[in-house]
Amino acid sequence: MTLRYVFSELRTGLRRNLTMHLAVILTLFVSLTLAGCGILLQREAKVTTNALGSDLQILVNLCTDKDPSLREGNPNCSGGAVTAAQMKQVESVLKQSPDVSAVRYQSQEQGYQIARKLYPADYFSGPTPIIRVQDWPSAFWVTLKDPNKTAGVISAVRGLPGVSHIKDQHEQLGQVYSIIGSLKVGSWIAAVFLLIAALLEVANTIRLAALARRKEIEIMRLVGASTLYIALPFLLEALVTAIIGVALASGVLALVERYGIQNGLADKIHFLPWIGWGDWLHAIIGGWPVGILILGPALTVIPTLLLTRKYIRV
Amino acid sequence: MIRFEKVTKKYPGPGRPALDEVTIDIEKGEFVYLVGSSGSGKSTALRLVLRELRPTSGRVYVAGKEINRMAGWKVPRLRRQIGTVFQDFRLLQNKTVSENVAFAQQVIGKSRKEINRVVPETLEMVGLRGTADRLPDELSGGEQQRVAIARAYVNRPMILIADEPTGNLDPTTSVGIMKLLEDINAAGTTVVMATHDHGIVDQFTKRVVELGEGRVVRDEASGSYGFQH
Numbered sequence: 001m002t003l004r005y006v007f008s009e010l011r012t013g014l015r016r017n018l019t020m021h022l023a024v025i026l027t028l029f030v031s032l033t034l035a036g037c038g039i040l041l042q043r044e045a046k047v048t049t050n051a052l053g054s055d056l057q058i059l060v061n062l063c064t065d066k067d068p069s070l071r072e073g074n075p076n077c078s079g080g081a082v083t084a085a086q087m088k089q090v091e092s093v094l095k096q097s098p099d100v101s102a103v104r105y106q107s108q109e110q111g112y113q114i115a116r117k118l119y120p121a122d123y124f125s126g127p128t129p130i131i132r133v134q135d136w137p138s139a140f141w142v143t144l145k146d147p148n149k150t151a152g153v154i155s156a157v158r159g160l161p162g163v164s165h166i167k168d169q170h171e172q173l174g175q176v177y178s179i180i181g182s183l184k185v186g187s188w189i190a191a192v193f194l195l196i197a198a199l200l201e202v203a204n205t206i207r208l209a210a211l212a213r214r215k216e217i218e219i220m221r222l223v224g225a226s227t228l229y230i231a232l233p234f235l236l237e238a239l240v241t242a243i244i245g246v247a248l249a250s251g252v253l254a255l256v257e258r259y260g261i262q263n264g265l266a267d268k269i270h271f272l273p274w275i276g277w278g279d280w281l282h283a284i285i286g287g288w289p290v291g292i293l294i295l296g297p298a299l300t301v302i303p304t305l306l307l308t309r310k311y312i313r314v
Numbered sequence: 315m316i317r318f319e320k321v322t323k324k325y326p327g328p329g330r331p332a333l334d335e336v337t338i339d340i341e342k343g344e345f346v347y348l349v350g351s352s353g354s355g356k357s358t359a360l361r362l363v364l365r366e367l368r369p370t371s372g373r374v375y376v377a378g379k380e381i382n383r384m385a386g387w388k389v390p391r392l393r394r395q396i397g398t399v400f401q402d403f404r405l406l407q408n409k410t411v412s413e414n415v416a417f418a419q420q421v422i423g424k425s426r427k428e429i430n431r432v433v434p435e436t437l438e439m440v441g442l443r444g445t446a447d448r449l450p451d452e453l454s455g456g457e458q459q460r461v462a463i464a465r466a467y468v469n470r471p472m473i474l475i476a477d478e479p480t481g482n483l484d485p486t487t488s489v490g491i492m493k494l495l496e497d498i499n500a501a502g503t504t505v506v507m508a509t510h511d512h513g514i515v516d517q518f519t520k521r522v523v524e525l526g527e528g529r530v531v532r533d534e535a536s537g538s539y540g541f542q543h
Binding site for chain 1: 364386387389390391392393394395396397398404406417418420421422423426465469
């Protein structure tokens, strides 16, 4: 198939409807950026959950050798580090509680590795590091059936020997999760409205382009050009606008990652883990939800396919 | 080559059908005039051959294939076997004469080499030597219709459909166009021409199929326009 015609039509088409294409590109750019932000926020929530537990969880820290709670006069740790028997007892109390849905053990080493990701590297290095493996408590992550029903579980284990400290994630992380959650929902709602606007603009652009080309299209149909051949300039136009929109949005998301997160929030807020370039790539390429690299072209190419069928019906 | 079998075409809305149980048989290599007053169903018949329309009932065969049952994706291939010429030429004003003719080849994927060979040859055949680089606006009506014929014929179709090809032309120019269509017919292409042009039909005697209110009212192997029945 000679594609010379297709590419020359693509050039003419982009030039002819320049302002419409610019409108589509800008709308796509903003909406994809918002959708990308939504994905990044979802990733942030996931990273935080992985490191700190979801707000359905309670963390039951077990005693270490020189447990800090001794200073507050915690009698549970007076016997030194938690023993296997104590651990077993705590676990069985937790598992018997009707409010508990799951219990997961986290060793000192596992906890230490998570801490390394959260705190600056100099906490862990040097001749007398601030944090050492033996200082980090082993723990039980307790998942509750209802995050509001923490009291029963906490009171059941609080006095047990070997239990150093109990952290209610709901209390601590609830706010963080609710902020991330509302930002995520907000950016997705805004993205949906803008994406609808982008769809309508794409539809208008195709209508105008089909009108401008109606004579060519009529002749092509009569001389037996295939529907695909007739539709190809439209599809390529849609693809080009989508690619530009995706590129701009990816750039802005990269700036958000670099200056907003890595050189911004991550520098100032240490108690939360932060998303990295892998998560940025995820927002672009995606999995579930689909990344903007798929979303952008899908938003322009699919309506183009549907509408060109209508306007250039063979 | 073209066969209508009891073809009825009714458009939505009240009123009589545009074609009413029409049966016509056109052999390969024939030259047929389709005559009749406005609204008699001529254009509907031509559009049925191109599969721009489907009959309400009955069957349309083109080159041995029943085209109303043809899958949509096969329609372009059917149309490559049919050239079409209109009263208003329908040329692309921003393209030169040779670009207009080449367009019909480009869009069905012919190679540049083939286009460079066939387009000048076709322009020469229709009597447009030396006009290749001119724009349609710079040509007379007769010349523009020759460009349209060149475009319809450049892919060497089996059938040429001409809808009032002389409708916008003066009698002398019309004769030239008719001669050209005769040449194309002589080279083996079946020509179906819808026309109101009495002079042409009477001067170039051919088979005449007359439609009246959607029915075939006359089919004469060698007829004239003015036949009264």
